[in-house]
Amino acid sequence: MSPAARRRVCAVLAAAAVAVLSSVLPASLGALPALAHGFTSTVYADLVSPQAGHVRTELQLEYDLLVVSAADYEKDDPLFRAGTAAFEAGDAGRQAAALDAHAGTVVAYVTERFGITAGGKTCTPVRDGGFTIGRREGVPYARLVLDYRCPEPAEAHEVRGGLFPGSEGYVRDSKTIVTYDLDLKSGSTALDAQHRSFSTHQSWFERFWEFFRLGAEHLLGGLDHILFLLALIAGSRRLREIVLAATTFTLAHSVTFVLAALGLVRAPAAFVEPVIALSIAVVAGWHLWRIWRRRSHATDLETAGHGRLGLDRAGWTRLAVVFCFGLVHGLGFAAALGIDQAWSWTLLWSLLVFNVGIEVVQLTIIVAVFPLLAVLRHHRPMAGLWTTGAIAAGVSAMGLVWFVQRVLGV
Numbered sequence: 001m002s003p004a005a006r007r008r009v010c011a012v013l014a015a016a017a018v019a020v021l022s023s024v025l026p027a028s029l030g031a032l033p034a035l036a037h038g039f040t041s042t043v044y045a046d047l048v049s050p051q052a053g054h055v056r057t058e059l060q061l062e063y064d065l066l067v068v069s070a071a072d073y074e075k076d077d078p079l080f081r082a083g084t085a086a087f088e089a090g091d092a093g094r095q096a097a098a099l100d101a102h103a104g105t106v107v108a109y110v111t112e113r114f115g116i117t118a119g120g121k122t123c124t125p126v127r128d129g130g131f132t133i134g135r136r137e138g139v140p141y142a143r144l145v146l147d148y149r150c151p152e153p154a155e156a157h158e159v160r161g162g163l164f165p166g167s168e169g170y171v172r173d174s175k176t177i178v179t180y181d182l183d184l185k186s187g188s189t190a191l192d193a194q195h196r197s198f199s200t201h202q203s204w205f206e207r208f209w210e211f212f213r214l215g216a217e218h219l220l221g222g223l224d225h226i227l228f229l230l231a232l233i234a235g236s237r238r239l240r241e242i243v244l245a246a247t248t249f250t251l252a253h254s255v256t257f258v259l260a261a262l263g264l265v266r267a268p269a270a271f272v273e274p275v276i277a278l279s280i281a282v283v284a285g286w287h288l289w290r291i292w293r294r295r296s297h298a299t300d301l302e303t304a305g306h307g308r309l310g311l312d313r314a315g316w317t318r319l320a321v322v323f324c325f326g327l328v329h330g331l332g333f334a335a336a337l338g339i340d341q342a343w344s345w346t347l348l349w350s351l352l353v354f355n356v357g358i359e360v361v362q363l364t365i366i367v368a369v370f371p372l373l374a375v376l377r378h379h380r381p382m383a384g385l386w387t388t389g390a391i392a393a394g395v396s397a398m399g400l401v402w403f404v405q406r407v408l409g410v
Contacts, residue, residue, distance in 0.1 A: 047180040064139040070109035092133040099131040119154035161191040215357025235287035252326025260334035278397030310376035
């Protein structure tokens with residue numbers, strides 16, 4: 001099966017799974033973005049100015065997506081056949097050779113969607129060297145170096161990025177993580193469908209706002225993280241419990257998120273993504289198991305607990321499980337952002353702002369959902385039990401489906 005066809009099949013499977021889940025979970029969730037991880041792509045662009053009037057740009061692009069998009073754009077069937085065969089063979093040398101043999105097609109596609117202007121005048125891209133192949137998050141990435149030659153030196157450069165748009169039909173959308181050292185300024189920013197360009201004269205607030213928004217949109221667009229949060233809410237009886245669970249999750253994923261995004265910790269996506277799916281099933285299943293164990297006394301779960309901080313032994317064990325899974329979720333957040341550079345204060349602040357965006361959405365969901373369940377539990381304990389049980393069952397089933405799909409690579 002070709003990469004393009006495989007992507008479309010996976011998208012259909014995900015949409016079908018979400019449709020099943022939506023019949024179980026509250027209707028308010030139907031308005032949330034339907035796709036989890038794996039259906040967007042990330043482009044990496046590193047910009048430096050080796051001399052006046054030149055901007056050296058190193059682009060890293062997901063190989064199979066680049067092949068199908070460029071071949072479709074230029075109607076270059078030989079590129080599609082050669083590039084797909086090299087991808088299926090897993091041969092990096094053949095992959096680079098396929099791109100080099102059709103460099104005109106690939107460069108035309110890339111430069112049509114990624115450009116630089118200086119002082120309002122377009123800079124002309126010239127390819128510098130051949131293609132090379134590396135790996136990021138377990139998949140091959142093509143490295144392309146372009147030398148953008150600008151008509152005259154300028155005090156500011158504007159970068160435009162629109163590679164792999166959702167309109168092509170291969171991925172939902174893509175984002176471009178840009179790092180730059182231009183115009184006596186250095187930093188990083190993110191471009192996506194809503195924000196296709198930026199200027200090196202942007203203020204620090206504008207740059208950090210991009211990462212805050214990216215973090216918020218990532219959580220809203222990552223159904224797996226939302227379901228994990230719903231599992232925590234369903235299994236928490238009181239405000240104290242959900243605060244402790246959410247805080248534990250936040251501390252855990254913040255640690256690995258920053259370490260992984262800075263390149264200090266690495267874990268393959270083949271491990272991270274299935275474990276994230278498993279964490280959803282386990283945390284949701286935990287509540288179902290407690291209901292089954294209590295049976296006729298199951299409504300006791302809707303009343304206050306006992307022990308230190310109001311948690312019994314099972315409650316503390318649950319927090320330990322949440323912390324461990326939170327560490328893995330942090331690796332997933334870092335993979336979504338896709339930065340693995342060396343330490344710098346500018347990069348660190350960008351990462352923290354991205355994380356703040358995640359936390360704001362997380363708290364918003366808790367504030368919106370938990371009080372409703374709390375009122376129901378207080379006035380109608382049995383109805384509260386059935387509601388949280390139904391949520392936990394639906395979330396657990398979805399997590400198990402994703403776990404099997406991700407382990408099998410479907």
